[in-house]
Amino acid sequence: MLRIWGRVTSINVQKVLWCADELGLEYERIDAGGKFGRNDTPEYLAMNPNGLVPVIEDGDFVLYESNPIVRYLAAREGATHLWPADLRARADVDRWMEWQSTGFTPAMWGAFWQLVRTPADKRDLALVESSRAKTERLAGILDTHLASRRYLTGDGFTVADIVAGCAAHRWLNLPVERAPRKNLERWYAELKARPGAQKVVSQAIS
Numbered sequence: 001m002l003r004i005w006g007r008v009t010s011i012n013v014q015k016v017l018w019c020a021d022e023l024g025l026e027y028e029r030i031d032a033g034g035k036f037g038r039n040d041t042p043e044y045l046a047m048n049p050n051g052l053v054p055v056i057e058d059g060d061f062v063l064y065e066s067n068p069i070v071r072y073l074a075a076r077e078g079a080t081h082l083w084p085a086d087l088r089a090r091a092d093v094d095r096w097m098e099w100q101s102t103g104f105t106p107a108m109w110g111a112f113w114q115l116v117r118t119p120a121d122k123r124d125l126a127l128v129e130s131s132r133a134k135t136e137r138l139a140g141i142l143d144t145h146l147a148s149r150r151y152l153t154g155d156g157f158t159v160a161d162i163v164a165g166c167a168a169h170r171w172l173n174l175p176v177e178r179a180p181r182k183n184l185e186r187w188y189a190e191l192k193a194r195p196g197a198q199k200v201v202s203q204a205i206s
């Protein structure tokens, strides 16, 4: 059976769980990372020398990096509705996955770390504000993009919506001021209603 290593509170583990649930996969999940530790043992580092979660084991195949894991699982199941076979459609999905992992999530990291993981008397509020402002700009891009599309790449839900949806869940639940974003909020509400999203959207950000 597919084995997924990682705590459910990790945004990168959440992507994998959401994808596996969309695909109706059976899996065993093992808590690792954060308060569970385990990700610094020699056994774990042999699977992922970065010591980060998630990692999957699919038989003797081991893979780390959440977005490639999500693509691997969709391809393994032949789920071309989630990760298209068509070259250009797939490039569009990949582009939004990259945008999530190199832009949207890193932008909100400072605000997240300070407001969720740092005691109130030790917070760097300038860092919160610069992170908030950077993320607001990107949320504006997402909102404009979603004005003319149901999902990130058009009419169909794809793995791009899964990974950006995990990031949106974090952003929309951070205790910061946000401009109203009607299209982004409509899209997030639709994602939130999906059975596959429940493990993610039921998590308070932590």
Ligand SMILES: N[C@@H](CCC(=O)N[C@@H](CS)C(=O)NCC(=O)O)C(=O)O
Pocket (backbone or CB within 6 Å): 010, 011, 012, 013, 032, 033, 034, 039, 051, 052, 053, 054, 064, 065, 066, 067
């Ligand atoms: N690029 C990696 C990043 C993985 C990552 O940063 N994971 C974090 C949790 S979101 C982690 O393992 N942190 C250490 C810990 O949880 O102990 C991916 O997408 O899988």
